[in-house]
Amino acid sequence: MTVAVTTTAPQQGALLPPPRRLPGRHSLRPPRMVQIDPVSVLTVFLITLLVLPARYIVGPLGGAGTPATVMAVLMLVWYALSTLSPRWTPLRGPQPLRHVILFFALALLAGYVAGTTRPLSADELNTADMALIQLAGWAGIALVTADGIAGMDRLEDIRHRLVIGAAFVASIGLIQFFTGIEPSRFLALPGLVENGASMLFEREDFFRPMGTATHPIEMGMVLAMVLPLALHGALYGPERMRRRRWIMVVLIAVAAPMSVSRSALLGLAVALIVLLPVWPPAWRLRALLITGIGVILMRLAVPGLIGTVLNLVTVIGEDDSTVARTDDYAEVVRAWAVRPFFGQGTGTYLPTIYRVLDNQYLLTLVEAGLVGLLALLALLCSGWMLARGARRASADPAARHLAQCLAASVAVAIFGFGTFDAFSFPMISNVLFLILGFCGALWRLQTRGEQPAPVARGIIPRL
Template sequence: MTSTSEAARVHAPPHRPLKRRTLLPKKRVDPVTIISFFLVILFVMPARYVIGPLGGAGSPASMVAVMLLVWYLLSTLSPRWTPLHGRQPVRAVIVFFALAVLASYVAAMTRPLSSEELNAADLGLVLVAGWAGIALVTADGIPDMDRLETLRRRIVLGGSVPAAVAMIQFFTGIEITQYMALPGLVENGAGVLFEREGFFRPSGTATHPIELGVVLAAILPLALHGAIYCRDQQARKKRWLMVALIATALPMSVSRSAILGLFVAMIVLLPTWKPEWRLRAILIFGAASIVMRIMIPGLIGTVLNLISVIGADENSTTRTGDYDAVVAAVTQRPLFGQGFATYLPRIYRVIDNQYLMSSLETGLVGLTALLTFLLAGWVLARRARKAATNEETRHLAQCLAASSAVAIFGFGTFDAFSFPMIANVMFLLLGLTGALYRLQTTGPTAAQPPAA
């Protein structure tokens, strides 16, 4: 008789080697999707709500931006996932800007600092890290023109949110953003509506009406591009609605910077448009002005009066009075300044000019870095326009040049780096311009999106 164990061995099925589990290839995480998540946080969440201990640098948008930089840097460690493909001038611009800020930080440590200034200097590095992450991921991560167009469309859609919120604030006088913050965040600044000449000055989800106005002026050219070149009749109506929303909310900020920024954008765009486009734009602008005069009596006159008294009103004379104080401070620390983000209004004085503020905080080296950052957007957009082979792409490049021109002008009217939304938007637009330049000069296969 055979034992039970022997019978089991006899009747057992033949041994089959285990199949090795097939590993699916890792999918890349699309940078446009991640940046779109950043846009939701940037435009939908009120910018004045922050993570308490971090202050101004602790906004959720800034934290996501820093994670973008970490993601970008980790991706460069792998030859397979690296986003560093081909020539990308934005990298050099960002490195120069970051080094100038770091040099000012080192210079700040050589002088006596109050605890408030020291905290501001540390948090300033967090801000710069986030700005670098936004620009680099956008410039190197967008793989082709289709994804670039998707991001452009989402930027415009995101910019429509603060415009819509601003219109509600303007007509109702209700600060609805107090109901839009996530639990656990704290207010960093007053949640009240400003007033000027009897009108509410809405901020939307930005921190100040000036910031809102300049952001909308910078985004408006991109909105116009999408509406002009939209081929779907139904989608075209929605895109023109967003153009109207942004253009209508812009003067409601009752800000000279916003209105002059709009004029700057149009000066850049109009000469490149077809004659029939220019005529149509002038007619629409005139009709819109008449409608706004009827629906909101006094608003257009107030805005035009603010522009006409530039140089003679108290606000202008106060700003020009800053020059002597700035020159005296810069001569003490001319090269690297007193430290990025350390010129606090509570300790020193308010400086409504980012060029002057950069001269104070980062010295002449930092001012050069700022000018390089702003002019890079213009130069790369113009070069992309020259390299483009179709009219639609050429127009997009010109629209990005117009947005850069708005920033070049607007940074001279307020301390832009003290306001989170405009700073993030301008570094995002620089990255978008860098991506367009890369795609037009080296083609869509020149870069691969970073890996997860």
């Protein structure tokens, strides 16, 4: 007897059990996406930059192996990968900072190539390679910041965290100045190698603090650059947080001159010169009174400090340091004349082989030629122009003030690059490109008023 077995298709809407997943087989579901906020990434970067001492490095990477530089290079990789997809690319809408960073990078790359056309010592080639690693990190910092910050609230968050980091550096510096103790050696991560001495410098019987930076002048200039941003938070921050923010302003403003560096003192003056004209008359009067009272209090609390710092300024042109800088000019002209357009090689003018150049503009002229110097000037001027452009485009008083504060920070850097070789110091160079990224982000948010592309907010696949 034959039994016929028939099957019927399930009716529409019938509930069917889910298909059983066979062991050892992977699901064919598309990968889920997880959102990573660039501001959170930049916050971790600030911790590696300002909390971890800059003299501790990943040994095989040499001077370019600070944890902050490694993370900055990874940010450039993240940014570059995001451009591969038309859906997630951050390259949407105008962003002048991108073009400036590209011009600056190509100029230094041209200097690197020009350097390889002549015989290079092992040390010169090594530092040239490290300069390219640093360049990649600088580009990553600026581009992720300029294109990744989604709104003014997130820009305010990372600005505030930068100020907190600077206040931490200032606090370490104050401990070093008053006690001569070097607490930053306890902040290094295991496995890092110390690159440079941990002993404090001295000048006129004063300890010269360096915080978590590599040199007192670097600490002083970083604090001078961040002070305008700290003032913005104290003046426009939430009322309940004003007192804490003023404490950070005081820490930064007091620690900067304690570096016993005339560059830091003049940098503070530059910041005030840029800020005072846009402040209301009552603010200007208070700022001048507070500055005068602060000088008197520091003179009483630390006898001799103010006189020492002011003496460094009044003897400009006569002291040994200034004379040594002016003596560099003839040597720089001779070196530049040999290779005027692209220089002798990015990162190759070593103090151990040639001489110390305490002027980043002259150093760039020799290493990357006239093209490199023009690129550096364009880079610095772009920060000023973007900040000022954001101020003109905005009707919000807080945003306009933030723009002027960013312009003041860039002005401090423009001045400071003429007083020491800033790109030889990791902390100040990374802070500069972060502030340039702030300028680009603020310009974008105030002129375009739109959110960045999803990848700029950090959409990445999670498998």
